Amino acid sequence: MRISFIGAGRVAHHLAAVLSQNHQIVQIYSRTLEHAQALASQVAAKATANIAELEPDVDLVIIAVSDQAIAEVIQQLHAQFTDVLIVHTSGSTDIQVLAEVHARAGVFYPLQTFSLAREVDWQATPLFVEAVQPQDQAQLIQLANSLSSHVYAYTSAQRLSLHLAAVFACNFSNYCYDMAKQVVDAQQVDFSLLYPLILETAQKAVQYDPKQMQTGPAMRGDQNILNRHQQMLEDAKREDLKKVYNLMSQQILQSHQTKA
Amino acid sequence: MRISFIGAGRVAHHLAAVLSQNHQIVQIYSRTLEHAQALASQVAAKATANIAELEPDVDLVIIAVSDQAIAEVIQQLHAQFTDVLIVHTSGSTDIQVLAEVHARAGVFYPLQTFSLAREVDWQATPLFVEAVQPQDQAQLIQLANSLSSHVYAYTSAQRLSLHLAAVFACNFSNYCYDMAKQVVDAQQVDFSLLYPLILETAQKAVQYDPKQMQTGPAMRGDQNILNRHQQMLEDAKREDLKKVYNLMSQQILQSHQTKA
Incomplete structure (x- = not known):
C-alpha cells in the first residue's frame, strides 16, 4: 500500500516505522516541517508542512494528530483525498468525526503507550479497526493482521x-x-x-x-x-x-x- | 542460624522458604494451628498455636504478623526470648515498638509485594535492616546479604x-x-x-x-x-x-x- 501520514508525533513515528517495512510511506505532513522531515528521513518518505502539497495518489491516509485536531484536519484533507481511505488512530474519537465529512472513513487504533525512546512490540499490541465501508474494513483488518496477532473490529463506543x-x-x-x-x-x-x-x-x-x-x-x-x-x-x-x-x-x- | 517464625502469612511463607535453604527453621507459630502446620510442613519445622510451646533455644525470632499485632506479640514473646534477637518485617512499624519491651530488637524489611502463588526473586528484592545493638545489626546484614544483593541499613524513619x-x-x-x-x-x-x-x-x-x-x-x-x-x-x-x-x-x- 501507498500510505501518507498526517502528524509526526509518537504514534506516527512508531506506526510509520513498522509499516515502512512492507509498505511505501509516501509523505509525512506536520505543521512543523522539521518534525515531518525527522520522521520522513527514517521511513524514506517526503516531508511537507503544506497540506496542498500532499499527493492524492495514495491508498491510505493515517491521521495521527492530537484528538482535538482531527476534526479540523479532515476538513482540510477531504477535497484532496475524496476517494481515498482516511483513518484516525484515536481511542476516544468517534468515527463520525471523519465520516461526517468523508465517505471512506476509518479508525486504526493501537492500544499501547508510545515513547520515542522505546521499541514497540507490535505483535503483542492489540489493534482496533473500524470503517464505514465493508471493503475498507476488510482492508484495515488485513493491514492490522500484518502487524499484530491481536486485531479486533470494534465500534467507536467499544473503543x-x-x-x-x-x-x-x-x-x-x-x-x-x-x-x-x-x-x-x-x-x-x-x-x-x-x-x-x-x-x-x-x-x-x-x-x-x-x-x-x-x-x-x-x-x-x-x-x-x-x-x-x-x-x-x-x-x-x-x-x-x-x-x-x-x-x-x-x-x-x-x-x-x-x-x- | 536457628530461626523461628511468628506468623504464617505471605511474608512468613516466602521468607521461611528461602531461609530454610541455608538455615534451620525451628518452629512456626500461628494463632490458627492449620496455618502454622501448612507452612511448617514446607520448611521442615514444627508448628504450634501456643506461644508457651515456643522453644527459647534459637538465634533469631522473626515476627511476620500484621502491623497492628506486633506490639501485642512482643509482649507475649519477650519473657521466653530475653536474650534472643527478635525482628519484625514491617515497613511502617518503628523499631521502638519492639525495643521498648525487648533489648535485642531489630527489623528485617523486604520491599516487595508477596503473593502465595508467585515465586519471589530474592536477589532483586531490596532488604532493609535495623537493630538496636551493633552486633545484631551486623548479623542481620550478613543474613540479608545471603538472600539479596540489595541490602541497606535504614532507620525506622527512612523505612x-x-x-x-x-x-x-x-x-x-x-x-x-x-x-x-x-x-x-x-x-x-x-x-x-x-x-x-x-x-x-x-x-x-x-x-x-x-x-x-x-x-x-x-x-x-x-x-x-x-x-x-x-x-x-x-x-x-x-x-x-x-x-x-x-x-x-x-x-x-x-x-x-x-x-x-
Whole structure:
C-alpha cells in the first residue's frame, strides 16, 4: 500500500516505522516541517508542512494528530483525498468525526503507550479497526493482521470504553509511580529501590485478578498506618498527594471491607 | 542460624522458604494451628498455636504478623526470648515498638509485594535492616546479604518514607488496574487487552522518569476527552471511579501545565 501520514508525533513515528517495512510511506505532513522531515528521513518518505502539497495518489491516509485536531484536519484533507481511505488512530474519537465529512472513513487504533525512546512490540499490541465501508474494513483488518496477532473490529463506543479503561491502567498507574518518586525524592532515597515492586505489581495484575492481588494498609484496614501516612503527607505539606492517598485508601478499604 | 517464625502469612511463607535453604527453621507459630502446620510442613519445622510451646533455644525470632499485632506479640514473646534477637518485617512499624519491651530488637524489611502463588526473586528484592545493638545489626546484614544483593541499613524513619512511597507505587497502581478491569468488565470487554499497556507502562517507569513518561488526555490538557470520560462514568453511576478520575486528571493536568 501507498500510505501518507498526517502528524509526526509518537504514534506516527512508531506506526510509520513498522509499516515502512512492507509498505511505501509516501509523505509525512506536520505543521512543523522539521518534525515531518525527522520522521520522513527514517521511513524514506517526503516531508511537507503544506497540506496542498500532499499527493492524492495514495491508498491510505493515517491521521495521527492530537484528538482535538482531527476534526479540523479532515476538513482540510477531504477535497484532496475524496476517494481515498482516511483513518484516525484515536481511542476516544468517534468515527463520525471523519465520516461526517468523508465517505471512506476509518479508525486504526493501537492500544499501547508510545515513547520515542522505546521499541514497540507490535505483535503483542492489540489493534482496533473500524470503517464505514465493508471493503475498507476488510482492508484495515488485513493491514492490522500484518502487524499484530491481536486485531479486533470494534465500534467507536467499544473503543471509547477501552480507552477509558486504558487511562486508569496506564495514565493513572504511571501517575502513581510519579507520586511515589516524589515521596522518595523528598527523602533523598533512590527511586530505583521501588523498581522490583513496580514490576512485580504489574506482573501480578496480568497473571491474576488485580482485586485479588490488592495488598497494603488500606486493604488490611490498618487505620494506624493510614493515619501515620496521612500525617507524613500533611507534615510535608503535600496536600495533593494526601488527597490521592485518602481517596484511594477509602475506596480500597470499602471494596475490601468484607475481607477485613 | 536457628530461626523461628511468628506468623504464617505471605511474608512468613516466602521468607521461611528461602531461609530454610541455608538455615534451620525451628518452629512456626500461628494463632490458627492449620496455618502454622501448612507452612511448617514446607520448611521442615514444627508448628504450634501456643506461644508457651515456643522453644527459647534459637538465634533469631522473626515476627511476620500484621502491623497492628506486633506490639501485642512482643509482649507475649519477650519473657521466653530475653536474650534472643527478635525482628519484625514491617515497613511502617518503628523499631521502638519492639525495643521498648525487648533489648535485642531489630527489623528485617523486604520491599516487595508477596503473593502465595508467585515465586519471589530474592536477589532483586531490596532488604532493609535495623537493630538496636551493633552486633545484631551486623548479623542481620550478613543474613540479608545471603538472600539479596540489595541490602541497606535504614532507620525506622527512612523505612517509613519508603513504605509510604511503596503504597503509591504498588497498592495504588494495583487499584488503578482494578478500576480499569471494572470499566472493561462492565462492557464485557476482555481485561487481557490491557496487559501489554500495563506491562509497558511499568517497564517505562523503571527505565525513565515516570513524570517524563506521562501520557493521556490529562497530560495533553484535552478537555473534550476528559469531559467525555467523566460523562461515561456518570452515566454508568460510578461515582467512585469518577472521583478518582477527576482528582488524578486534575493533578496530572496541573503538574504538566507548562508542557501543555
